[in-house]
Amino acid sequence: MAETKQVIIRVKRQAGPKEPARWEDFSLKWRPSMNAIICLRDIAENPVTRDGKKTTPITYDSNCLEEICGSCAMLINGKARMACSALVDHLEQPIRLEPMSKFPLVRDLAVDRQFMFESLKRVKAWIPIDGTYDLGEGPRVSPEVQEKGYPLSNCITCGNCLEVCPQVNEHNQFVGAAIISQVRLFNMHPTGAMNKRERLEALMGPGGIQECANAQNCVHACPKGIPLTESIAEVNRDAWKQALLGWLLG
Amino acid sequence: MTQPKIIVVGGGLAGLMATIRAAEAGVPVDLFSIVPVKRSHSVCAQGGINAAKNQKGEGDTTDKHFDDTIYGGDFLANQPLVKRMCEAAPGIIDLLDRMGVMFNRTSEGLLDYRRFGGTLYHRTAFAGATTGQQLLYALDEQVRRHEAEGKVRKFEGWTFLSTVIDEGRICRGICAMDLRTMEVKTFAADAAIFATGGIGAIFGRSTNSVVCTGSAQSALFQQGVDYANGEFIQVHPTAIPGEDKLRLMSESARGEGGRVWVPRNPAEKRRPKDVPEAERFYFLEEWYPKYGNLVPRDIATRAIHRIVYQEKLGLDGQAAVYLDVTQIPRETLKRKLEGILEIYEKFLGVDPREEPMKVFPGMHYTMGGIWVNGEDQASNVPGIYAAGECEYQYHGANRLGANSLVSCIFGGGLAGAAASKYAKNLERGAASTSSAAFDAEKKRQEKKNQKLLSQDGSENPITIWRELGDVMTEHVTVTRINKNLEAADAKLRTLQERYKKINLSDRTKWSNQTLNFARELENMLILARVITLGAVARNESRGAHYKPDFPDRDDANWLKTTRAKWVNCDIQLTYEPVDVTLIKPRARRYDAVK
Known part of the structure; x- marks a missing residue:
């Protein structure tokens, strides 16, 4: 009998936020174009560890499976990335799956990233339209601005940029690169620019842009290739300008 | 009179638009979603959104958009509301533009338009090839603003289980489950809008996201909400x-x-x-x-x-x-x-x-869905509205590309406004409903959970789900043959029997995804039968429904809407005429000139 190729997965398990963590190993049947999500589904269909012990299916977040919903971020072999696009054939085995460490743990690989959505509220990441009734066309936007704004608008709020940032830790509430980049996006839009001042102010309190220590890990971790460091530099300049102007005008 | 309140279930494009309209009408909204709404399946829509803006000097008009949509749908859609949607589409583009969507632009700074299937005009506005994501974010941002102002409360990480229907057969709220604590709870509301999206999971593998199971639609169906044209599945x-x-x-x-x-x-x-x-x-x-x-x-x-x-x-x-x-x-x-x-x-x-x-x-979209009236997205149960992919109204027997985003936003907006009006005009609101109806529904759902968590059996939910997907994909997608469809239904009934012996490998009460999936699976099996039985019955070929044994469209016998009803815990197919008052049905021939 031909030996079937196996995939060895090592998952960090934790039944809840206050429960102890433990590791479990699984041995799965290899198939072409397997990714980390397929592995987790295989485990759910047959939740038995490598040494034959019955266990529970693994709790994890996933939705679109094509890297556009932002759900399935986790640490894979120590690296913050999306599980759906983590192809088994490109990963060293045993493949280690761990939850992101900078967000409150829910269970196993699922974490709570509500902090990011709250931060979007804090910086007023929206265009303040008067209403949804018919008010005619929006402002004209040059292709140049669109080509700058569209990549920023691709942010899937996955949290990878926060996970890799040394400034995101238990000692401060740094909003992180994704949020700063959203401020740049809305400040760039002709209507959004009308509230530029408010957004910059929101970024100047505790956890604001001054917390960035320029480690530049964020830009490398972003699955969407968003120019995050460029965003931080630009918003930082604007914030300083505004602060200085405020000081001069007293 | 107490302040009216609305529940919206589902935070994709349709649900968010409904939420915005209700908030604007001054009615507070509780918005329920399995995932954070920004992660909804609308993000997967790629190509664009249709509106006859005629910005390429081709002489495009909303009437032509209307005609392409009806013809593309093989004359199965009721026409008046489709016409209204096509007329509203240019205004919807303007609105999205004002919300800051980073649409592609021409050198003059105007929106660019491209071509799409089933039309000869450049009618599709787009933001790269991630238009759905960009539109969803725009609406998500507006809802966040309303949330910050206290008009909207979000319940993300909750799944809908059932509605609360009082003795007068009026919907008075919903029953939902917190996916972390697994707590079952009821919520009162004067109207509930469902925008629960697609049903791809019924076919195992599809282009849909994981949450697109059709479970909510099926739960509604089992509470007496009719389901229309289920057999029309877009591949x-x-x-x-x-x-x-x-x-x-x-x-x-x-x-x-x-x-x-x-x-x-x-x-x-x-x-x-x-x-x-x-x-x-x-x-x-x-x-x-x-x-x-x-x-x-x-x-x-x-x-x-x-x-x-x-x-x-x-x-x-x-x-x-x-x-x-x-x-x-x-x-x-x-x-x-x-x-x-x-x-x-x-x-x-x-x-x-x-x-x-x-x-x-690959399986992609359901044209069929919750039956709604031709006016304002209301279902046949008072207080229940539906919008977006989960309802059946706009696409007939085949949806044209880039029409789904426009139907989500149009239908969602309509539902939000209509449900607000209904809630404001109710003589007796949900607040006056006796707590008995809520308690009974909560108990019924808790009992289901307890049964699933405690029963011993030999069947794994994922195995049953894989078999469900295989049989549906093989027999109920592109080519349909009655003998095979009947075999598929027999298989579905076997799966329902096997489901009774399901064994959850996780019996804990914290963030138990297996329990939730098992609940969804039961609902998927019922909706799969609605789709299959509708396909068995319809002996013609129309749009996406193709039977080689009945290769032609048969207007004499089948120019009618399938309307499935839940009667005595079983599926009953009924039919009603299609409103074709605006465009007379004609042969659909894309190989010849239209």
Whole structure:
């Protein structure tokens, strides 16, 4: 009998936020174009560890499976990335799956990233339209601005940029690169620019842009290739300008 | 009188638009979603959104958009509301533009438009090849603003279980489950709007997201909400096959000049680039000279099936054809299609700018859904509204590409306004409903959970789900044969029996995804039967519903809407006439001039 190729997965398990963590190993049947999500589904269909012990299916977040919903971020072999696009054939085995460490743990690989959505509220990441009734066309936007704004608008709020940032830790509430980049996006839009001042102010309190220590890990971790460091530099300049102007005008 | 309140279930495009309209009408909204709303399946829509803005000087009009939609849907849609949607579409684009959507622009700073299937006009506004994501974010941002102002409360990480219906058969709220604590709770509301999206999971693998199970629609159906045209399932011609999902390759690839072909010689061994033009079979262009690669999806899908299964011309004998964008200038690909090309590259490790993509049709969309009236998205149960993919109203027997986003926003807006009005005008609101109805519903749902968590059995929910997907994909998608459909229904009934012996491998009460999935599975099995039985009964071919034994459209007998009802815990099919008062049905022939 031909030996079937196996995939060895090592998952960090934790039944809840206050429960102890433990590791479990699984041995799965290899198939072409397997990714980390397929592995987790295989485990759910047959939740038995490598040494034959019955266990529970693994709790994890996933939705679109094509890297556009932002759900399935986790640490894979120590690296913050999306599980759906983590192809088994490109990963060293045993493949280690761990939850992101900078967000409150829910269970196993699922974490709570509500902090990011709250931060979007804090910086007023929206265009303040008067209403949804018919008010005619929006402002004209040059292709140049669109080509700058569209990549920023691709942010899937996955949290990878926060996970890799040394400034995101238990000692401060740094909003992180994704949020700063959203401020740049809305400040760039002709209507959004009308509230530029408010957004910059929101970024100047505790956890604001001054917390960035320029480690530049964020830009490398972003699955969407968003120019995050460029965003931080630009918003930082604007914030300083505004602060200085405020000081001069007293 | 107490302040009226609305519940919206589902936070994709339709749900968010409904939420915004209700908040604007001064009615507070509780918004329920399984995932944080920004992660809803609308993000997967790629190609664009239709509106006859006529910005390329082609003489496009909303009437032509209306006609293309009705003709594309093979005359099964009730016409008046479709007309209203097409008339509203240009205003919807303006609204999204004002919300800051980063649509592609012309050199004058105006919105750019591209071509899409089933029309000869440049009618599709787009933001790269991730238009759905961009539109969803715009609405998500507006809802966040209303949330910050206290008009909207979000319940993310909650799943809908059932509605609370009082003794007068009026909906007074919902019963939902917190997916962390697994707590079951009821919520009172004067009206509930359902925007719960697609049903892809019923087919196992599809282009849909994980949450698109149709579970909510099925739960509503089992509470007396009718379900219409379930048998109309759209299979998208160009998806990348995968074990976990079929990843969509947008129609916009063809809208921007992508071509579908196979080598004329089935034994062709050369690399695609080395196959000379004369030896390539551009079958869509040959068979449909006027529309070419942009025939509607049902037509393109059947053509690809014919190439693979009858002509035996699939690539290397496999179920695949080429979707070729290599001849399109790199700069255009970057500006207009980058998002989907990245998906192909990331998941297959092949650069589609250099080498033609290998694609095959995949289950994509349901035209059928919750029955709603032709006025304001209301279902047959007072207080229950529906909008977006989960309802049946706009696309007839086949949806045109880039019409789904417009129907979500139009329908969602309509539902939000209508439900607000209904809630404000109710003589006796939900607050006056006795707590007994709420308590009883909560107990019923808790009992279900307890049973699932405690029972011993031999069946695994994922195994049953895989078998469900296999049988539905094999027999209830592109080609339908009565004998096979009947066998499929028999198999579904077997799966329902086996479901009774289900064993949850997780019995804990914290973030138990197995329990939730098992609940969804029960609902999926019922909705699968609605789809299959509707297909068995409809002995004709219309749009996406194709029966080789009944190859023609049969208006004399089948120009009617299927309306499934839940009677004595069983599915009963009834029919009602289609409103064709505005455009007289005519033969649908994309190989000839329209």
